[in-house]
Amino acid sequence: MEALAFSKKLGTFNPPIKKADFLSTNNDFGLGAANEFKKALAQQGVQIGVGEVMAPEATDLSAQIAKIKASGGDTLFVTTGVEQITLILKQAKEQRLTARIITTGGSSSPDQLIQQAGAAADGSYHLLFFAPWYPEAAPNPDVATKFVAEWKKRNFDFAGLTEGFRGYDGIMTIAAAIKGAGKAEPAAIQKALWDVKVKGVNGDIAFIKQGPAGQESGQNVPNVYIVTVKNGKVALP
Amino acid sequence: MDQFLQHAANGLILGGTYALLGIGLTLIFGIMRVVNFTHGELYTFGAYMVFCFATVLEVDFYVSLAAAVILGVVLGALVELILLRPLRGADIDTTMLVMIGAWIALQNGEQLLWGGVAKSVSHPFPAEPLVIGPVSVAELRLFVILVALALLVGVYLLIHKTKLGKAMRATFQDRETASLMGVNIDAIHTATFALGSGLAAAAGALLGPVFVVNPTMGDLVALKAFAIVILGGLGNIVGATLGGFILGLVEEFGACYVSSGYRDAMGFLLIIVVLFFKPTGLFARKERVG
The missing domain is CATH 3.40.50.2300 (Response regulator)
Incomplete structure (x- = not known):
């Protein structure tokens, strides 16, 4: 990708x-x-x-x-x-x-x-x-700017932002899937992940199917x- | 041809550093018969010490190198006094287990103290390389190989031409007879382990600025040091030196002309071949140093 x-x-x-x-x-x-x-x-x-x-x-x-x-x-x-x-x-x-x-x-x-x-x-x-030096250049500049500001406010190492955003985007995606599923059951959350649409720090997060039919993995185009x-x-x- | 010359230069420089690693271990592993699993950690310790002095405390680079080596000697002496001396006479398995424990403790201690992020050591050498025809070499690497060669010669002379060296050889050939001749056995054990540790710390202190410093940097290095010692013949200073150069050249040319994916494997493949034909190592003599 x-x-x-x-x-x-x-x-x-x-x-x-x-x-x-x-x-x-x-x-x-x-x-x-x-x-x-x-x-x-x-x-x-x-x-x-x-x-x-x-x-x-x-x-x-x-x-x-x-x-x-x-x-x-x-x-x-x-x-x-x-x-x-x-x-x-x-x-x-x-x-x-x-x-x-x-x-x-x-x-x-x-x-x-x-x-x-x-x-x-x-x-x-x-x-x-993610380019934290230029959050305004991100596809979702409001999300990226807010994330960088919060990171700085908490005195985290700035260099860690290029990796740290992954955790944030990941958790936001999981939270959206749980919300979409309406219940905390693995099968329901897994199914809901296919319909997730999250405005993340990296950009818009959504999954497409890739791989042999029936064995597809969920891929996001970053x-x-x-x-x-x-x-x-x-x-x- | 240009590529060949560059590889030859790279291999010789790499070999010089391997030789430095090998002689420290051959003193301890080859002469004392202690399987020193802390060798890589003493290498790491030397690198962290030069980082601490030269980069954190901004002490002169050359003074930092000397301080790192001295502290490596002190740490080695402490390991011998605290861990090895009570185990003298114990079977090799017990000693090995204790040294593995010391290795893990030292590595985790370094991680706790310095963190997992790699450190870069500041040094006075220019970033631009020295260009000799088609070959380019960093001045820092040339400095490292020159110091390594000086240390190799110094250790050889110490072992073969001084009273201390003679006492070391006598002690590890026949402890009882050496003791009867007035050799202080305890002091010789400590001195030998401290010297080997100091050489490992010297290698780390010299190579830390060339590469980067991190808590696990000694793992692969220790493995290669064992390979060099086995290749050169246990306890043989000249053998370890030549073994280091051979390993450096084999890895360099192997990575270029065979496959870079098998670079680290080639050295071990070479050892298998050598041991198949010469089980005592390439340069083992009838009368070893120890």
């Missing part, structure tokens, strides 16, 4: 993405994202370069970065947690990797990256499901935000 949403925003990038390489953590999260992005980008005519993987706890990624550099792609898609993204940004700078780096998965926490990677974070792009790091600060591209 993230890859599809992103593919509609390819025009954001100038110069355009022509050849993409991938570096992802060696688990379902990383490999699944890399595969979906490869498919979505290939459909848009982007050439797919190398796909490298790393163990989630790996710290030295010099071999993968050297191979990616040799591939000559103009953009590197990275899917992993914020700590490994920090290492990738630092080690990419060490090896003079000039490709544009885009992180996916929504877990990049740019504020934390700026703090940990310093200047190496400059010029990187991050796909997020809103994707692209932010970049400029001079040590988060900015819109």
Whole structure:
């Protein structure tokens, strides 16, 4: 869903993405994202370069970065947690990797990256499901602005907003389903979830069916935000 | 060719840090015959100490490194005095269980004290790499490999050319005879464990600024240190050094030319192959250091 949403925003990038390489953590999260992005980008005519993987706890990624550099792609898609993204940004700078780096998965926490990677974070792009620096740009600006204000009022760490909104949207969705079901019974709530329509921090939440008939899972098409790091600060591209 | 040279440089630098990890463990595991599960935690401790001094307290980076190593030595000495000394003579299973407990306690202590979010260590080296032909290397990494090499040589000389080193070797070859020759056995046990711990802390203090510092950073590192020691031959300082470089190069070239997905597995595959043909390790001699 993230890859599809992103593919509609390819025009954001100038110069355009022509050849993409991938570096992802060696688990379902990383490999699944890399595969979906490869498919979505290939459909848009982007050439797919190398796909490298790393163990989630790996710290030295010099071999993968050297191979990616040799591939000559103009953009590197990275899917992993914020700590490994920090290492990738630092080690990419060490090896003079000039490709544009885009992180996916929504877990990049740019504020934390700026703090940990310093200047190496400059010029990187991050796909997020919420951009708390710009709540007014959200599809439901009133909900997003109120959520950010409440978060600040409670003195929570601002960097946690890019993940913290998920809990809020999730609970609001469950509450709406319980209300819709009219009773606290699992089967009724599960059925009611298909009809839920919630104005969340990410955007409008509703589920569509995806998968083989009779075995469908409920998927929500999320809103994707692209932010970049400029001079040590988060900015819109 | 450019890519090959970059991989060779990466592998050698990585190997140098692995060697540093390996010699600390080979002293304890190879010579004392203590399966030191706290090795990775002492590495983590060194990294947190350099973060505490250099970043939190804004002490000079080089002073912070020295302080981290000294505190690593002190922590190692305490572990030996409090946990290992009462167990001397106990069977290996008991010692292993205690060391596993110490590992868990230290890791959870670090998590409690510093939290789970990774920390970045400030250092005086420029972010821009040093470019030598087609190869680019961060100055910080060059500093790390130079210090690691100096430590490797220093430990070799300490073990082989000093009275303390001779006493260490004598103690772990034959404790009773060494004692009869006037060697203070208790002090040698503590000194050996403290030295091995100090080397682990040194590795952590040097690599903390290269990577990021978090409570579980020592887990994979400890596993690799055991691999290096087994590869090089138990108790063999030169073997651990060469084992570290071999592992670094195998991982680097394996990740590039075979598959990055099997990068960590390649080192262990190599060990299986080596042990199949040479069960005592690559560089085991008839007369070990210990």
